Structure formats: C-alpha cells, structure tokens
Amino acid sequence: MKQIAKDEKAVVIIGSGAGGGTLAYELTKAGIACVLLEAGAYLKNEDYHNNEWEAFKQMAWLDARTTSGSWRIAKDFPTLPAWIVKAVGGTTTHWSGATPRFKDYEFKARTTYGDVAGATLLDWPITLEDLAPYYDKAEIAMGSTHRHGRPALPANNNYKVFANGAERVGYKLYATGPYATNAEPYDGRPASIQDGFNFQGDKSKAKWSTLVREIPRALETELLDLRPESHVVRITHDASGKVDTVVYADKSGALHEQAAHIVCVAGNSIETARLLLLSESNRFPKGLANSSDQVGRNYMRHLTGSVYARFDKPVHMFRGETMAGIIADEAAHKPDRGFVGGYYMETLSLGPSFLAAFAEPGGWGPEFAEIMDAYDRTAGMWIVGEDMPQATNRVTLSETVRDQWGLAAPNVHFDDHKNDVAMRNYAYDHAQKLYKAVGAIDSHRTPPYPSTHNLGTCRMSAKAEDGVVDRWGRAHDVPNLFVSDGSVMTTGAAANPTLTIVALAIRQAEYIAGELKKGTL
Amino acid sequence: MKTTKRRLLIGSAAATMMASTFAKVAIAKLPLARGGDPASDKALVRMIRVMFPHKRFGDGPYQRTADAVLAAAGKTPADRVAFSAALHDLQASGFTELDDKAALAKLKSIEDTAFFKLVKGTTVTTLYDDPEVWGLLGYEGPSFDKGGYVKRGFNDLTWLPEPRIEEYAGAGQ
Numbered sequence: 001m002k003q004i005a006k007d008e009k010a011v012v013i014i015g016s017g018a019g020g021g022t023l024a025y026e027l028t029k030a031g032i033a034c035v036l037l038e039a040g041a042y043l044k045n046e047d048y049h050n051n052e053w054e055a056f057k058q059m060a061w062l063d064a065r066t067t068s069g070s071w072r073i074a075k076d077f078p079t080l081p082a083w084i085v086k087a088v089g090g091t092t093t094h095w096s097g098a099t100p101r102f103k104d105y106e107f108k109a110r111t112t113y114g115d116v117a118g119a120t121l122l123d124w125p126i127t128l129e130d131l132a133p134y135y136d137k138a139e140i141a142m143g144s145t146h147r148h149g150r151p152a153l154p155a156n157n158n159y160k161v162f163a164n165g166a167e168r169v170g171y172k173l174y175a176t177g178p179y180a181t182n183a184e185p186y187d188g189r190p191a192s193i194q195d196g197f198n199f200q201g202d203k204s205k206a207k208w209s210t211l212v213r214e215i216p217r218a219l220e221t222e223l224l225d226l227r228p229e230s231h232v233v234r235i236t237h238d239a240s241g242k243v244d245t246v247v248y249a250d251k252s253g254a255l256h257e258q259a260a261h262i263v264c265v266a267g268n269s270i271e272t273a274r275l276l277l278l279s280e281s282n283r284f285p286k287g288l289a290n291s292s293d294q295v296g297r298n299y300m301r302h303l304t305g306s307v308y309a310r311f312d313k314p315v316h317m318f319r320g321e322t323m324a325g326i327i328a329d330e331a332a333h334k335p336d337r338g339f340v341g342g343y344y345m346e347t348l349s350l351g352p353s354f355l356a357a358f359a360e361p362g363g364w365g366p367e368f369a370e371i372m373d374a375y376d377r378t379a380g381m382w383i384v385g386e387d388m389p390q391a392t393n394r395v396t397l398s399e400t401v402r403d404q405w406g407l408a409a410p411n412v413h414f415d416d417h418k419n420d421v422a423m424r425n426y427a428y429d430h431a432q433k434l435y436k437a438v439g440a441i442d443s444h445r446t447p448p449y450p451s452t453h454n455l456g457t458c459r460m461s462a463k464a465e466d467g468v469v470d471r472w473g474r475a476h477d478v479p480n481l482f483v484s485d486g487s488v489m490t491t492g493a494a495a496n497p498t499l500t501i502v503a504l505a506i507r508q509a510e511y512i513a514g515e516l517k518k519g520t521l
Numbered sequence: 522m523k524t525t526k527r528r529l530l531i532g533s534a535a536a537t538m539m540a541s542t543f544a545k546v547a548i549a550k551l552p553l554a555r556g557g558d559p560a561s562d563k564a565l566v567r568m569i570r571v572m573f574p575h576k577r578f579g580d581g582p583y584q585r586t587a588d589a590v591l592a593a594a595g596k597t598p599a600d601r602v603a604f605s606a607a608l609h610d611l612q613a614s615g616f617t618e619l620d621d622k623a624a625l626a627k628l629k630s631i632e633d634t635a636f637f638k639l640v641k642g643t644t645v646t647t648l649y650d651d652p653e654v655w656g657l658l659g660y661e662g663p664s665f666d667k668g669g670y671v672k673r674g675f676n677d678l679t680w681l682p683e684p685r686i687e688e689y690a691g692a693g694q
Contacts, residue, residue: 050663053650152686156675163684175688193669203665313680318660320675352660356649364572364632364641365625372649373575376659438681 002033004225009261010035011512012246014232014275017090018501019485020266021210021218022141026509028223032516035225035258036218037248039267040086042228043093045212048201052353055200059093061086064409065270066401069393071414072447076361081412082301083450084268088228089211091268091452092498094199096323096382097179097207098346099144099499101135104128105333106341106386106493112333113340118417119388120298124490125462125471134503142208142502143186145177152176153183156194156320158347161311161379165434166327166345173328180208180499181321187213196349198322230256233407235263235279235288235481242480243288249405262512262521265458266484266505269299273395273457273487274410276468289458289475294468296396298389298459299412300492301451303420305383305428306348308359309435309443310374317349317379325381330430331494339422342494343385345431350380359446371444379435383427384453386494388417395457453497458487472511473504480521484508564612565590569644571624575657582651589647590640607636 004010011027013020016038024036040059049055060083067074067081074081085093105112107128110121139147146152153176155163166174181202184191192206205212218224229251238244243263248256265272273296279288287295325347332342350358352375359371371378393415397408416424428445435443461467464476473488475481484505486497493500515521565587566580594604616627631637648654655662664670 050665053646146688154676155684155686156670157678159686160676160678160681160684163686164681167684172689172691174685176686177688192671193665194671194675195664195669196675197663197665204669314659315678316659316674319664319670319673319677351662352655352658353646353650356645362641364645366574369574372573372658373577 001219002222002225004033004035006257007259009244009259010225011262011264012037012258012260013264013266013484014246015090015266015268015271015485016088016210016215016226017085017266017268017485018092018095018210018498019505020264021089021092021214022502022505023264023266023484023509024224025210025214025218026506027513028218028221030509030513031223032513033223033225034218035227037230037232037246037258038088038090038226038228039231040088040228042226043087043089043201045201045203045205048197048203050195050197050200050203052200052351059085059087059201064401064403066398066409066411067413068411069414071416072361073414073450076447077450080450081414082268082270082454083452084454088215088226089209092209093201093211095209095452095498096198096346096348096496097181097321098323098326098496099139099142099178099180100326100328100331100344100495102128102493102495102500103331106491109341109491116340116388116419118390119419120391121389122459122461122466122490125460131500131503131507134507135499137506138499138502139178141213141506142180142499143182143189144499145179145181145183146175147178150186151183153179153181153192153321153324156324157315158317158320158349158379159325161309161315161435161438162325162327162345162347162381165438166329168437169430169434171327171329173331175326176324177326179321179324181324182206192321194320196318196320196322231405232267232275233278233405235265235275237281237283237288237478241283241478243478253405262480262482264482264484268485269454269457269487270395270410270412272483272485274397276458277395277397278407284477289468289477289481291477292465292468294459294466296457297391297394298456299393299395299414299454300387300389300456300489301414301448302453302455302492303343303383303385303387303423303427304448304453305424306380306446306449307383307428307431307435307443308355308371308378308380308446309432309440310371311377311379311439312441314376315379316376318351322349323347323382330427337426339419339426341386341419341423343383343423343427344494344496345427345434346382346384348380348382358449359444361447381431383424383431384494384496385423385427386492387420389456389459389491390415390417453486453492455486455489455492455497458483459490460488461490473508482508482512560612560617561608562587564617565608565640567617567624568611568628568640569648571621571628572641573644573648574621577657578654582648582654585651586644586648590643593643594639604636604639607634
C-alpha cells in the first residue's frame with residue numbers, strides 16, 4: 001500500500017463509506033493519490049457474524065451520542081439516534097441495497113411543494129438532468145438489478161406476500177428491485193445465496209459495498225493510503241482560510257497530523273457536522289465552513305416505519321435477501337393524500353433478536369408475546385419516504401457528554417413535522433390494508449428504528465447563506481474543503497439515499513480531478 | 522455484550538434505580554445468582570414468564586434470562602440492594618401464588634419502576650436471543666455456513682400465486 005508522508009500535502013478523505021469510499025476509488029483511478037482516514041477497523045467479509053447482536057456489537061457506531069426532541073427515539077434509544085457502521089466500508093457494510101433514483105421534482109422540492117409551514121424546503125442547485133449520467137455510472141458500479149442488463153432477484157417468501165398484497169390493492173409499480181445485490185455473478189462477485197444476513201454485513205460479497213469494490217480497487221492503484229482506526233478530531237486552516245491539516249487520533253488515542261491540499265469529509269451526517277463544529281477557530285467561531293450557521297441544521301432521517309403482519313400460514317420471511325421487494329406506487333407527489341412528497345414500501349425482515357428489540361420498543365405482555373409467537377408466520381415491510389427539513393432538527397455539540405477521546409458528543413435533536421406524521425399514518429394504513437388483502441390475521445405498526453438514513457446537515461445551496469456547500473459539494477466558505485456524503489442533500493426525496501450519494505461522489509471526483517488538472521484547486 | 526445491549530435499551534435505568542422500599546429482612550443476604558435462594562429464583566422466573574408469556578417455551582429459556590437479569594442487576598452495591606429490595610417486595614406480595622391474570626395486573630402496577638424496566642430491558646435482549654427460543658419460533662439462525670437459503674426454502678411459500686418480479690411494463694411508470 002502506498003504511504004503518503006504526513007507532511008506531504010495530500011488529498012485527504014475522511015470516511016470510507018458510500019461517499020468517501022467511492023471518492024477514494026474515483027480519484028485514485030484518475031491518478032490522484034489520497035489518504036483515506038476511517039474511524040473504524042478494517043473488517044473483512046469473513047469477519048462478519050450471522051448473528052444480530054454480535055454483528056451490532058462488532059460494527060455499529062456506538063460512540064457517545066445524545067438525543068433530544070419529541071421523536072420516539074429520544075425515549076426508547078436515547079444514546080442511539082442512528083444505526084450506522086463504524087468500519088472500513090462505512091454504512092455500505094450493512095445497508096439494505098435498495099437503489100431507486102430521486103425524481104426530477106424532488107430536486108425542486110421548494111418549487112414543487114410550495115411553502116410548507118415550519119419546513120425549510122429549498123430547491124437543489126442541481127437537477128436530475130445534471131445527475132442522470134452519474135446515476136448510470138453508479139448503477140453500473142453497484143450492479144443494480146433491473147438496470148443496465150442486470151437481471152431481477154427472484155421472489156423470496158417475504159416478497160411473495162408483499163407483491164400479492166400489492167396486486168390485490170391495485171398497485172402496479174412493484175418488483176424485486178432495483179437492488180445492488182447480484183442475482184447472478186457480476187463484476188467479480190457471486191450471486192446471492194439468499195442467506196438472509198445483510199444488516200450484519202454480507203459475508204458472501206453478493207451485495208455491493210465500498211469494502212468489496214471501491215476500496216480494494218483503489219488499493220490496487222497503489223495510490224491509496226488507507227488508515228483504519230483513525231478518528232479525525234479536527235481540521236485546521238491556514239491564514240488565508242484554506243484547510244491545511246487533518247488531526248486524527250489512532251486507536252491508542254495518540255494524535256497525528258496529516259498535511260492536506262484538499263479535504264473531503266464523508267463521515268455520515270452526524271459526524272460530518274460534528275467534525276466541522278469541533279473545528280471552530282477565530283476565523284470560523286461557529287465551526288468550520290459555518291458562516292451561514294447552517295452546519296448541523298436541516299437534519300433529515302427519512303420518514304420511516306415498519307409493518308409486521310401475521311398470517312395463519314408459514315412465511316419464513318428471514319429466508320432470503322433481507323430487502324428484495326419495492327413498491328413505488330406511493331412514491332409520487334400527490335398532495336390530495338394530505339401531505340407533500342411520497343414514500344416507498346420495501347420488504348424487510350428482522351430475526352427474533354432484533355424484532356423483539358425494535359417491533360414495539362418498551363413493549364411487553366401477552367400482546368407483545370403474540371407478535372413474537374407468530375415469527376415464522378410473519379411478513380414485514382419498511383416504509384421510507386421524504387421528511388421535511390427543519391432548521392431546528394439539528395446536530396449540535398453536547399455541553400456535558402464526551403466521547404472516548406474527550407470530545408463533545410453530538411446531540412441529535414429531532415421533532416417530526418406534521419407532514420411527516422400525516423405521511424407515516426397514511427403509509428401505515430396502506431401497508432396494513434395491503435397485508436389484509438392477502439389474508440393477514442393482524443398487523444403491527446412498528447415505529448422508526450434508530451436512523452439509518454442520515455441526511456442534510458451540510459446542505460447544498462445556490463446561495464451561500466442558505467446552506468453549507470455548493471453544487472459540487474464544495475464549502476461556500478472554504479475553497480479546498482468538500483463534503484462528500486448524504487450531509488449535502490438539500491432535501492431528502494423519498495428514495496433510499498445510497499445510490500444518490502454514490503452518484504454525487506462520482507460527479508464530485510470528476511470535478512475535483514478536473515480542477516486539479518487545471519490547477520485551480 | 523449483555524451489558525452493552527442492556528445499556529442501549531434501558532439507558533441508565535439501573536444506575537438510577539431507587540432503593541425506595543427497604544424491606545425488613547436481610548436484603549444483603551439475597552443472592553444475585555440463581556441457586557442460592559429458591560423462592561427469589563422462582564419469583565424472578567415467574568415474573569419473566571408473565572411479562573413475556575409463551576406457552577411453547579419450557580423453563581430453560583426463562584431461567585437463562587433470569588441469570589442474565591441477575592448479572593445485569595449487580596453492578597454496584599447500590600444496584601444490588603435496590604434490585605434485591607424490589608424483588609423481595611414482589612415475593613412478599615405473594616406474587617408467585619397469583620394466577621396469570623392477577624400476576625399480569627400486579628406487574629402492570631409496577632411497570633414504571635426501574636426494577637421492572639431492568640428486568641424488561643434485559644429480557645427483551647436475552648430471551649429472544651436464545652438459540653432454543655429461535656428454534657421454538659421457527660427461526661433457523663446463522664445460514665451462511667449452510668449455503669444460505671437458496672436451496673433451503675427461500676421461496677417455498679406456496680399458498681399464494683407466484684408474483685411478477687420484473688418492473689411494471691404497462692402505462693403509468
């Protein structure tokens with residue numbers, strides 16, 4: 001592996017997930033050497049556990065965090081606002097694999113939805129047209145089923161219930177994808193063996209992640225200096241206001257400095273915002289790149305929820321890919337439903353260990369036991385839709401709680417917008433109707449899990465005062481600082497965000513490479 | 522590992538548990554492992570079964586869960602004394618003699634206590650994380666080493682028609 005000297009001004013990428021891992025590969029492929037700093041360990045596929053709690057303990061980001069606000073997470077999981085991964089590959093390690101694209105009007109949410117009281121809607125400074133070529137590249141890289149000649153995944157048991165229910169309630173836009181899990185061997189990786197473990201990391205490598213594709217390929221270029229267990233604690237800048245050094249702690253807590261020519265932050269929305277806030281200085285007293293006071297604001301987590309339905313016949317939802325079914329009929333913007341924006345329905349399965357923990361947090365008694373007793377007769381789906389950005393939904397630094405390095409922990413404050421509540425209730429109702437149409441005895445509305453989609457804390461904006469980064473993800477305040485993850489999303493759209501994060505990262509890499517070549521960066 | 526799970530699910534409930542009801546007996550002598558005091562063992566196992574009643578489950582999973590609860594309850598002298606006092610109170614109320622309905626009502630009356638929350642939080646992450654329970658619920662556990670389910674029933678549901686897997690080809694896409 002290449003070793004870049006600590007005093008050599010390098011392109012430094014922070015985080016190795018969908019954004020950072022993709023950026024590292026695209027830049028090294030273009031001949032640009034990079035240092036990739038990853039807070040987590042270098043776990044490999046063979047290290048993963050087919051066991052929910054063991055895997056959670058192995059890879060979940062469990063550093064100190066706090067919560068506030070009226071969201072139920074603050075009550076049920078006060079120290080776990082988000083369920084993301086701390087390992088090389090980031091949260092692509094345990095992502096579900098769904099790859100729908102954002103819709104054209106979702107890049108123009110303010111124009112399309114109008115002035116929604118309490119929401120800080122804003123149009124993106126880019127359009128679907130700008131991103132479309134990169135969506136193609138991302139789908140080809142990730143091997144999305146149903147796209148570019150990739151075949152569909154077969155119907156598993158959970159999908160059979162889901163799709164038949166969809167048909168019976170009149171939905172048309174259902175299918176087993178697009179998902180970035182191989183239905184047949186592709187790109188050097190095998191076909192799915194339908195092992196049912198996904199949120200635990202995929203041992204088989206059938207599912208795309210930056211661990212199985214971008215990072216090994218970036219290492220093969222011999223231009224990547226990958227440093228796992230390197231937790232960035234501060235980014236500093238020179239007298240001109242350009243970032244110049246990244247300071248990080250190794251696993252022993254010893255501090256290191258890496259000189260930087262360009263810094264790209266991709267730590268997932270909570271850590272990215274936190275790192276900028278922690279990097280305050282005389283020049284940037286509210287945090288690096290935060291003259292707009294927008295860093296940490298407009299935190300979005302997608303409208304989520306699950307429905308688990310019980311039948312009198314076996315389902316065995318856990319057999320087969322965890323997520324391999326999607327319904328898009330409700331994804332459109334149809335304000336006559338009583339809310340703006342839309343949502344997808346996607347198959348989802350949990351094992352008994354996690355179903356017990358998450359189906360009804362805090363629940364107990366005979367009704368709870370009934371949910372568990374029906375385990376092998378249960379079908380499940382997840383609801384994922386657009387939630388409203390709000391200035392007060394925000395990542396800030398805790399004044400009291402410190403992490404293992406003594407740094408201020410992030411606090412995540414969240415209140416549901418009334419549009420979120422209306423959409424979730426509508427979606428629950430329609431999910432329950434779907435299962436009833438196919439013979440469900442009963443079904444249960446499961447509240448949102450700790451957030452897996454964390455978006456919007458450094459949003460992209462045309463005007464510097466409205467956001468943190470420009471149309472390339474470049475900080476309005478700092479010309480050689482980029483944000484390269486879901487933090488940049490101006491609004492969240494309804495679709496799972498990973499494909500869009502990858503597409504944005506490919507586009508950003510092309511921009512950075514071009515600017516470097518021109519000598520303007 | 523159990524500690525981590527428990528901490529996530531119940532926050533700091535154990536740490537703030539109030540020893541509000543000092544009973545008159547020698548609480549310090551109550552054992553924090555099963556096998557020392559049959560009456561308190563019985564009360565705790567019964568409590569867990571009433572909280573999460575599964576007719577199909579034998580005593581084994583409930584007893585193993587009780588062990589995990591006792592392990593989680595004894596981190597500090599303050600935790601130990603508070604837990605022991607609360608469990609003693611439950612015993613003293615004649616809990617083990619109550620029928621299912623009355624026992625459920627009794628537990629309802631204490632569901633907001635730190636004691637109850639500790640037992641509940643630990644049970645949720647222990648009882649259903651037990652391979653014997655997985656088997657009873659029809660869950661087959663780790664599968665990668667067995668080749669996944671691709672040849673072991675991932676699509677064996679036959680009570681519904683085979684659905685379309687491709688995207689909709691009609692109008693309205």
